[in-house]
Amino acid sequence: MGAGPAGISAACILAENGVDTLVLERGEFPGAKNISGGVLYGNDLASILPDFEQRKAPIERNIVDSRIWYLSDQGGYSLSYKDEVFEDKRKYNVFTVGRAKFDRWFAKQAEEKGALVVSNTVVEDLHRDENGKVCGVKTDRPEGELEADVVLLADGINSPLAAKTGFRTDNEPEQVALGVKEIIELPRDLINERFNVEESDGVTIEILGSVTAGMNGVGALYTNKDSLSLVIGANVADFRESKKKPYELIEDFKKHPMVAKLIQGGTSWEYMAHWLPEGGFKHIPKLYGDGYLIAGDSGMLFNALHREGSNMAMISGKRAAETILESRRSGSYREDSLSAYVDKLWDSFVFKDLKKYKKFPEFMQKHSEIFNVLPELGGYAAREMLSVDSVPKKTKQRAIWKEIKSRIPRWKLFKLAWDAWRSVK
Amino acid sequence: MSVSVEDKLFLNRYQVDEDSHIRILNQDICLQECENQECLYICPANVYQLEGDRIGVHYEGCLECGTCRIGCPHLNIEWRFPRGGFGVRHKFG
Numbered sequence: 001m002g003a004g005p006a007g008i009s010a011a012c013i014l015a016e017n018g019v020d021t022l023v024l025e026r027g028e029f030p031g032a033k034n035i036s037g038g039v040l041y042g043n044d045l046a047s048i049l050p051d052f053e054q055r056k057a058p059i060e061r062n063i064v065d066s067r068i069w070y071l072s073d074q075g076g077y078s079l080s081y082k083d084e085v086f087e088d089k090r091k092y093n094v095f096t097v098g099r100a101k102f103d104r105w106f107a108k109q110a111e112e113k114g115a116l117v118v119s120n121t122v123v124e125d126l127h128r129d130e131n132g133k134v135c136g137v138k139t140d141r142p143e144g145e146l147e148a149d150v151v152l153l154a155d156g157i158n159s160p161l162a163a164k165t166g167f168r169t170d171n172e173p174e175q176v177a178l179g180v181k182e183i184i185e186l187p188r189d190l191i192n193e194r195f196n197v198e199e200s201d202g203v204t205i206e207i208l209g210s211v212t213a214g215m216n217g218v219g220a221l222y223t224n225k226d227s228l229s230l231v232i233g234a235n236v237a238d239f240r241e242s243k244k245k246p247y248e249l250i251e252d253f254k255k256h257p258m259v260a261k262l263i264q265g266g267t268s269w270e271y272m273a274h275w276l277p278e279g280g281f282k283h284i285p286k287l288y289g290d291g292y293l294i295a296g297d298s299g300m301l302f303n304a305l306h307r308e309g310s311n312m313a314m315i316s317g318k319r320a321a322e323t324i325l326e327s328r329r330s331g332s333y334r335e336d337s338l339s340a341y342v343d344k345l346w347d348s349f350v351f352k353d354l355k356k357y358k359k360f361p362e363f364m365q366k367h368s369e370i371f372n373v374l375p376e377l378g379g380y381a382a383r384e385m386l387s388v389d390s391v392p393k394k395t396k397q398r399a400i401w402k403e404i405k406s407r408i409p410r411w412k413l414f415k416l417a418w419d420a421w422r423s424v425k
Numbered sequence: 426m427s428v429s430v431e432d433k434l435f436l437n438r439y440q441v442d443e444d445s446h447i448r449i450l451n452q453d454i455c456l457q458e459c460e461n462q463e464c465l466y467i468c469p470a471n472v473y474q475l476e477g478d479r480i481g482v483h484y485e486g487c488l489e490c491g492t493c494r495i496g497c498p499h500l501n502i503e504w505r506f507p508r509g510g511f512g513v514r515h516k517f518g
Contacts, residue, residue, distance in 0.1 A: 028440065028510045033489065035518045099518030120510035140509050158491035160505050171495055178492050180469050182433070183517045227517070239467055240496050246469035247430040270516050271433035273469040273488035 001123050001137070001161075003030030005040075005310045006296025007154035008106045009048045009317035010324075015115035017325055022146070023110065023117040024139065030117060031103030033156075035181060035274045038222045038229040039063065039204060040102065041311040042092030048318055049109055053092070058105050060096040060224035061202025062086070065195070069258065071209035072379025076258055087201065096202055096222050096229065098183075126151060126165055126292070133334065134291030150291055150333040152320050154313070157275045157297040167294065168285035173240055174365065175279035175300075177217060179233030180246045182254075184266035188226050194262055195223055206307065207232075209375035211253050213244050216364045216371060219253055220307070221262060228263060230254065233276060235365070246273065276309070277302040281358035287345070288338040293320045303353050305360050305424065312350050319344040356424075363423035367416050373408050430471045434486040442511040445484040447472065447493070448503040455480050459499060467496040489513055 001007065003025035014021040027033040038060075045052050065082040086093055107117045121144070127136035136147040155161060163170040188199070195203045207219035217234025232253045239246065253259060277300045284301070287294045295301070296313030303312065323341040327333050345351045364370070381400045385393070404413075449455060455462060456478060464473035470486040473493065489512055494504040506512070 026506050026509050028514055031518055032514045033512075035515060097518075100515040101518070103518070122506045122509045158489070160491075160494075171491075173495050176495070178467075178469065178490060224517075236467075236492055236496055239492070240463050240498075243461075243466050245428075245430075245466050245471075247433060247471070248428050251428045268433065268436055270436050271488075272437075272513075272515060272518070273490040273492075275490055275492070 001151065002154040002156055002296075002298070003027075003107050003117060003119070004034050004103060004154060004156060004296060004313060005106070006298070006313035006317035006320075007152065008103065008110050009314040010152050010154065010295065010321040011107075011110040011115040011117070012048050012113055013318055013321035014324060015110060015113040018114075019325070019328065021110075021115040022148075023107065023115055024121045024123055024137070025107075025117065025119045026122040027119060029104055029119050030107035031100040032119075034099040034103050035272050036099055036310055037179070037181070037220050037231050037307060038096045038098070038224070039094050039307075039310075040097050041094060041308070041314075044311040044314045048314060055109060056105075058097065058101045059092070060098060061197075062092055062200055063094040063096065063204050064197065064201045065203040066094075067203060067205040069205055069207045069209070070375060070378065071207060071211050071256060071258060072375045073210050074257060075379055075383070076209060076375075077378065077382065078258075094204070096204075096224050098224065123155070123161060125161070128291075132290060134289070150293065150324055150327070150338070152317070152324070153292060153294045153298050154296050154317060155298050157277045157300075159298060162298065167289065167292065168298075171275070171277075171279070173237040174235060175277070175283050176275040177233045177235050177278045177304075178239055178246060179231055179274055179276055180250050181229060181231045181272045181274070182250060182268050183224075183270040184228045184230055184263050185226060185269045186228055186263070186266040190265070191223055191226070191228070197223070200225075207259075209371065211256055211259075212371050213242060213249060213252070214368065214372040215239065215242055215244065216368065218307075221259065227269065228266060230259070230263065235278065236275075247271075276304070278304050278361050280304065280361040281351075281354040282361075284354070288323075288335060288341050290335045290338075291333050293323065293338055293341055295320045301350055301354065303357060304364070305357050306353075308353075312354075315348055315350055316345060319348060319350075359419075359423040363419050367419065369408060369412065369416065377404050377407060430469075431486075434470055437486075437488075438514045438516055439485065440511045440514055441485045442508055445482060446505050446507040446512070447482050447484045447487065449480060449482060450501050450503055452479050454499050454501050459501075461498070463496050463498060464493050464502065468493050487512065
């Protein structure tokens with residue numbers, strides 16, 4: 001179920017091993033409903049399609065420069081890491097894509113390997129046999145009942161089916177972030193010039209600070225060939241509490257002086273919204289049972305700190321497919337056989353990374369000062385220290401410390417640093 | 426600040442179904458029991474609008490994120506996927 005990176009990756013592996021594979025997609029074509037911040041990862045894609053370059057994957061730009069911004073209202077700190085290794089030896093380590101185009105291409109590759117991809121089809125329910133094992137699906141097509149040995153739920157983070165099946169509960173507001181995204185068209189030469197890159201190379205900017213209006217969230221600006229992806233999102237519980245409208249948040253974001261200069265003269269071309277799974281390791285549901293497996297966003301497999309999700313989707317889809325192949329040889333698709341899936345996820349970076357950062361979602365939720373007081377104080381401190389105005393530095397430093405202490409207790413700063421370390425160590 | 430979300434939605438491509446995929450289960454709850462009416466501000470497509478003594482559902486512009494479904498404190502919104510092939514259709518994604 002679902003022609004996203006998890007479902008298609010699984011379909012590629014299954015089809016090339018001779019398994020009759022059907023991919024059901026609710027959109028008009030694979031990718032029609034899909035969206036991400038906009039980066040994908042070559043190493044993991046190559047583990048499914050080693051020749052993705054020859055197969056002409058629709059890549060926008062190869063990322064050679066990764067930037068992080070921490071913004072106050074008027075300005076901000078900027079950190080950039082650029083490395084030639086990402087131009088040749090580790091080319092396509094990270095690259096930008098438009099998912100409408102990319103997923104369509106990806107699904108074509110699965111079809112070439114023998115999978116059948118059927119679009120325009122919503123799965124409304126699962127069928128179970130007399131023992132409760134999943135044995136097929138009910139679609140919204142006339143006579144749309146389908147039988148299957150095993151069903152892979154790669155239906156994404158927002159799936160009303162999840163609650164209906166009981167395999168996982170519907171998401172709580174604290175467990176997901178709502179991201180809104182705009183595609184802003186800009187001439188290619190102008191992008192190259194503004195971001196200081198060559199024709200096919202690109203930049204990612206991850207943006208934290210006051211731009212999320214005090215909410216636990218993050219923004220991003222990525223370069224595509226002839227457009228920019230501008231993304232901003234925050235925890236749904238925070239949106240609910242702050243009453244900030246998502247479309248106003250992205251409009252404010254566009255007006256930040258550091259963002260405004262980069263998107264200046266661009267034309268908005270598309271506006272989208274999607275959830276990011278932010279529950280982390282503690283909220284991963286049981287990913288297998290009699291006759292079914294769960295992969296990708298649907299299984300909460302998302303690393304919020306490193307904004308990695310589509311790679312986890314691809315690899316979990318691949319591992320699910322390998323599990324299905326083994327179960328096929330043993331002749332049983334029951335829970336005890338499919339449980340090997342979780343062992344495979346433990347063998348891979350997927351569970352290892354998610355476990356490492358299991359305290360991170362909590363950390364971000366608990367320390368709202370990262371999004372309100374700290375960016376302000378950081379901006380104030382830098383502005384004062386950098387202003388050359390005959391005031392002795394010691395005097396400035398005293399004033400800055402006084403301001404910091406009046407706004408945030410010292411123990412809270414230590415707690416912040418300590419919790420930050422513990423959440424990522 | 427007032428931002429026209431309609432201008433943003435106008436950029437998108439939709440295949441609009443005749444029937445809504447979103448339904449408010451009980452309007453009385455919205456007007457009598459719901460203090461903040463979260464749906465009116467939490468939806469990125471401004472689908473929910475106060476129209477006199479009821480909340481109107483402009484499902485045509487829905488971006489299919491699901492936020493209203495879990496954001497409604499009374500879980501008073503029934504939200505299903507649009508029929509196969511209908512709803513928003515990303516151009517770039």
